[in-house]
Amino acid sequence: MSPKIKExxxxxxxxxxxxxxxxxxxxxxxxxxxHVKAVDGISFSVYPGETMGLVGESGxxxxxxxxxxxxxxxxxxxxxxxxxxxxxxxxxNEMRKLRxxxxxxxxxxxxxxxxRKRIGDLLAEPLRAHKLAEGEEIERKVNNxxxxxxxxxxxxSRYPHEFSGGQRQRIxxxxxxxxxxxxxxxxxxxxxxxxxxxxxVLNLLKDxxxxxxxxxxxxxxxxxxxKYISDRITVMYLGKxxxxxxxxxIFNQPRHPYTKILLSAYPVPNPHMRNREQIVVEGDVPSPAxxxxxxxxxxxxxxxxxxxxxxxxxxxxxxxxxACHFPLT
Amino acid sequence: xxxxxxxxxxxxxxLESKTLVMEExxxxxxxxxxxxxxxxxxxxxxxxxxxxxxxxxxxxxAQVIAPHHPxxxxxxxxxxxxADHLLGTDQVGRDVFSRLVYASRVSITVGLGAVAIxxxxxxxxxxxxxxxxxxxxxxxxxxxxxxxxxxxxxxxLVLVSVIGPNLFNITLVxxxxxxxxxxxxxxxxxxxxxxxxxxxxxxxxxxxxPKIIFxxxxxxxxxxxxxxxxxGVASAIIMEASLSFLGMGVRPPAASxxxxxxxxxxxxxxxxxxxxxxxxxxxxxxxxxxxxxxxxGLRDALESNQSR
Amino acid sequence: MFQYIIRRILIAIPVLFGVTxxxxxxxxxxxxxxxxxYVNPSATPQQIALAKEQxxxxxxxxxxxxxxxxxxxxxxxGFSYSTREPVTSMLIERLGPTLLLxxxxxxxxxxxxxxxxxLSATRQYSWIDYLTTGFSFLGVSIPHFFLGxxxxxxxxxxxxxxxxxxxxxxxxxxxxxxxxxxxxxPVLVLATGIAGNMVRYVRSSxxxxxxxxxxxxxxxxxxxxxxxxxxxxxxxALIPIITIIGMDIPLLIGGAVVTEQVFQWPGLGQLTIQxxxxxxxxxxxxxxLIAAIAVLVSNLLTDVVYSIVDPRIxxx
Numbered sequence: 001m002s003p004k005i006k007e008x009x010x011x012x013x014x015x016x017x018x019x020x021x022x023x024x025x026x027x028x029x030x031x032x033x034x035h036v037k038a039v040d041g042i043s044f045s046v047y048p049g050e051t052m053g054l055v056g057e058s059g060x061x062x063x064x065x066x067x068x069x070x071x072x073x074x075x076x077x078x079x080x081x082x083x084x085x086x087x088x089x090x091x092x093n094e095m096r097k098l099r100x101x102x103x104x105x106x107x108x109x110x111x112x113x114x115x116r117k118r119i120g121d122l123l124a125e126p127l128r129a130h131k132l133a134e135g136e137e138i139e140r141k142v143n144n145x146x147x148x149x150x151x152x153x154x155x156x157s158r159y160p161h162e163f164s165g166g167q168r169q170r171i172x173x174x175x176x177x178x179x180x181x182x183x184x185x186x187x188x189x190x191x192x193x194x195x196x197x198x199x200x201v202l203n204l205l206k207d208x209x210x211x212x213x214x215x216x217x218x219x220x221x222x223x224x225x226x227k228y229i230s231d232r233i234t235v236m237y238l239g240k241x242x243x244x245x246x247x248x249x250i251f252n253q254p255r256h257p258y259t260k261i262l263l264s265a266y267p268v269p270n271p272h273m274r275n276r277e278q279i280v281v282e283g284d285v286p287s288p289a290x291x292x293x294x295x296x297x298x299x300x301x302x303x304x305x306x307x308x309x310x311x312x313x314x315x316x317x318x319x320x321x322x323a324c325h326f327p328l329t
Numbered sequence: 330x331x332x333x334x335x336x337x338x339x340x341x342x343x344l345e346s347k348t349l350v351m352e353e354x355x356x357x358x359x360x361x362x363x364x365x366x367x368x369x370x371x372x373x374x375x376x377x378x379x380x381x382x383x384x385x386x387x388x389x390x391a392q393v394i395a396p397h398h399p400x401x402x403x404x405x406x407x408x409x410x411x412a413d414h415l416l417g418t419d420q421v422g423r424d425v426f427s428r429l430v431y432a433s434r435v436s437i438t439v440g441l442g443a444v445a446i447x448x449x450x451x452x453x454x455x456x457x458x459x460x461x462x463x464x465x466x467x468x469x470x471x472x473x474x475x476x477x478x479x480x481x482x483x484x485x486l487v488l489v490s491v492i493g494p495n496l497f498n499i500t501l502v503x504x505x506x507x508x509x510x511x512x513x514x515x516x517x518x519x520x521x522x523x524x525x526x527x528x529x530x531x532x533x534x535x536x537x538x539p540k541i542i543f544x545x546x547x548x549x550x551x552x553x554x555x556x557x558x559x560x561g562v563a564s565a566i567i568m569e570a571s572l573s574f575l576g577m578g579v580r581p582p583a584a585s586x587x588x589x590x591x592x593x594x595x596x597x598x599x600x601x602x603x604x605x606x607x608x609x610x611x612x613x614x615x616x617x618x619x620x621x622x623x624x625x626g627l628r629d630a631l632e633s634n635q636s637r
Numbered sequence: 638m639f640q641y642i643i644r645r646i647l648i649a650i651p652v653l654f655g656v657t658x659x660x661x662x663x664x665x666x667x668x669x670x671x672x673x674x675y676v677n678p679s680a681t682p683q684q685i686a687l688a689k690e691q692x693x694x695x696x697x698x699x700x701x702x703x704x705x706x707x708x709x710x711x712x713x714x715g716f717s718y719s720t721r722e723p724v725t726s727m728l729i730e731r732l733g734p735t736l737l738l739x740x741x742x743x744x745x746x747x748x749x750x751x752x753x754x755x756l757s758a759t760r761q762y763s764w765i766d767y768l769t770t771g772f773s774f775l776g777v778s779i780p781h782f783f784l785g786x787x788x789x790x791x792x793x794x795x796x797x798x799x800x801x802x803x804x805x806x807x808x809x810x811x812x813x814x815x816x817x818x819x820x821x822x823p824v825l826v827l828a829t830g831i832a833g834n835m836v837r838y839v840r841s842s843x844x845x846x847x848x849x850x851x852x853x854x855x856x857x858x859x860x861x862x863x864x865x866x867x868x869x870x871x872x873x874a875l876i877p878i879i880t881i882i883g884m885d886i887p888l889l890i891g892g893a894v895v896t897e898q899v900f901q902w903p904g905l906g907q908l909t910i911q912x913x914x915x916x917x918x919x920x921x922x923x924x925x926l927i928a929a930i931a932v933l934v935s936n937l938l939t940d941v942v943y944s945i946v947d948p949r950i951x952x953x
Contacts (some may be wrong), residue, residue, distance in 0.1 A: 058462075067529075070533050071532075072529050072532055072533060094533075094633050096535040096537075097535070099533060099534060099535035100535065103533060103534075104529075104530070104533045104534075106526040106529070106530065107526075108526055111525045111526045111527060112525075112526035112529075112530055113527055113530075114527040114531075114545050114548075115360075115549065116360070116548045116549055125534070125536070126534045126535075128538070129534065129535060129536050129540065130535060157613075159360065165376070175530065175534070179534065350906050373774075376712065463925065471648075471651060471652065471655070472655070474648070474652045474655075475652050475656055475659065476938065477932075478652055478653075478656060478932045478933045479656065479659075479887075479928075479929055479932070480887050480890040480891060480924075480925070480928035480929060480931070480932055481887055481891050482890070482891030482892075482894055482895070483890065483891070483894060483909060483924065483925055484660075484663075484925065484926050486894070486909065487663065487664060487913065487921055487925060488663060488912055490913045491663060491664065491666055492666075505897070529827075554773075555817050563778065567778075567780050570780050570782075571780055571781070571782060573894050574780075574782045574895070575898060575910060577913065587780075587782075590782060590783065590786065593786050594786075594899070596794065596801060599786060599789060599790055599794060600790065600794035600795070603790065605891035606786060606788075610780070610783035610787070613780055613783060614775075614778055614780070617778040617779075617780075618774060618775070618778040621774055621777065621778050622774065625774075
């Protein structure tokens, strides 16, 4: 268990058996002939103050998971329990109120800011919509948040197109932060940025977490950023979770073959480490519309056995959970 | 654990990551100024704007400009142009120039009025269809299909003749029938804009649906609507003129450029009294042309992809 | 592909149904009483009541609609209230001239617009480009009736080269040459508007295609410019233009109503104006329905042709 998580602490967010299916329609009367199982029954918990990394290749359902948690997508099935409330049962109005505690930062800083609004309005709007402040207080809060994310109040009268990608991402962070949320879903917040800017934004996120005791679900497809910021990491493959473990354990002792493969694709700066074990996967990721039976990874797994084709392995374990019939040791 | 307060002064350690990124900020130029600048580069559009402004002025100051009352009958009829009657008189002895000036009011009213009505209807329906999708979209789009497969002029002719041909009814009919194109346009824009992250952010921030539609989606769909509306004013003017010409629009004694041409269907008027029908025809052409130029300029200025 | 066509047709059916409902109820909202036109002016109230009963005008509106729709399925469009002729035969009689006029205009318009559009796209910002742009703006901005009257004024009244209207010389020969002679002006008027619209699309579509890399490749490998423009570019540029043809049909129908009136062309457009004048509801309903079907069918054809020509279109 991560050092940050105290014994018997209650999770801030619990995702239970979450499913998100998209229907595939065909034919003259648009009959539903199947489903794309973007997220197929996943469960995990996030504790206050920690950062949960969520990694996997494109199309594994990690972004859909993030969007389903904040209800930008309506889940097909399953529960999202946040602060002891099941978001699935909340009315539209209750959900709207709860959103002050539950925010999201988007991947593309170019499309996440309304191009027709000045930065000052973009940041004041959430406060007005939730009646959290009035008049001069709004002004003060906006100025303050701009400073916190490394901009100045002189930027307020500008439009988004006048900023660089990194600056825009800072504005996006400020907008999420101004509502004083408890949990922020970071949906690949740095992958659209230049490498030099990535570190700055990651540092900002880390500092903000310390300062405001934020909890993050940090979604990324690369392991670099995740390793840097996460306390624990969840690895997803084809809409399912294959492994959840503290960051160090994931990197030092991965137990699922897929995790191991992901790691071997992750570049190591130390040249002496270059001759570490390389595993090469064969084939492509199968279509989520027609996922393989049994363990979804068996088509590409170098260690697959007959049982892997028959039975779906459950996610097992206490602090280090893994979904594999033959976990690595 | 006390809740963090973002209004507290910054702590020292948090300042470290706040490398102020002040590098090249774009010049502060608002979108409006950018568009204006691009529009004024388009020479024909500027010419169109000038002509159209003159026509609007003529419409406003009709009483000052026109030497006679448009319906006043003088003792000379079918008179050729003279100092007193710049464009001669018609069969009943009314001053053609005065009628021409007053008739601009009809065209402008119909043009702006009808377009205002149908842009409002089309925008709301298109936004609803695009934003809510599913059955709402299905119903609205099927109704749009029905309206779009009407042969426009024929239905308008029938409708106007049913509810009575006059200025108000024409404006209303053109307004009520004109929305499908706008609805499709807005629906298309809304469909693509609602997938933008800034709209998703609005949902995540807990904004109300009307606020998201009217403040975050529609302002970004504004450009194509404006261009379409501009061209729409031009076609509404032509449509009114055609209806009035066919006797199904504004009816005499009220003057409209279209009904001033009706009499030219008689060969005598056509060949021997060209001052009766050529000026109103040219006025229609001039106003429609100027509006089309403005529309073209707006399209170039608003829809160009380059940011500056 | 086949499935796509079937789906499009299935979608068109409720639309067509909507058109019949709209047409019927709007026309029956009309204040004037068709009976007044149907019976002779000196008819007694009893005779009028009888005529009303015979025409089914006392039934509730939806019964009348059902009756009308039922007859429609049997190809019976009813009798004209004013001339007492069967509407179907009136329409058939007028259909030929209208189709002749619209078809010829459409062909003439494309024969003008496509070469002009290509020329102006390949010589962007030359005098010919400006001239073409000017022509196209004039073409879409000038009302049909003004252009028509102007054409009659110049060519028929002043120069006395062409007839002022009609389809054939009264009492004269009714050969093809005579009709051709009468067609020149109306076709010119109708074609101008469509060509003006079309030229702009051809031009921008062509400019769009000419900037593509595959054309630069074609030129780079040494193909003659003429072949590059007319074979490689034109074929790709014409694809989006197919959509415009579909959009032209409603425009053409509207234009035909006015043009036929100006030139006294004995087609469906003129019949429309006459029917409105005489409050001939049954004829008006049929005319509207025919025009709507024409628009629907042309939209359908456009989509189908488009999907055949452009392999990138998905049928979803």
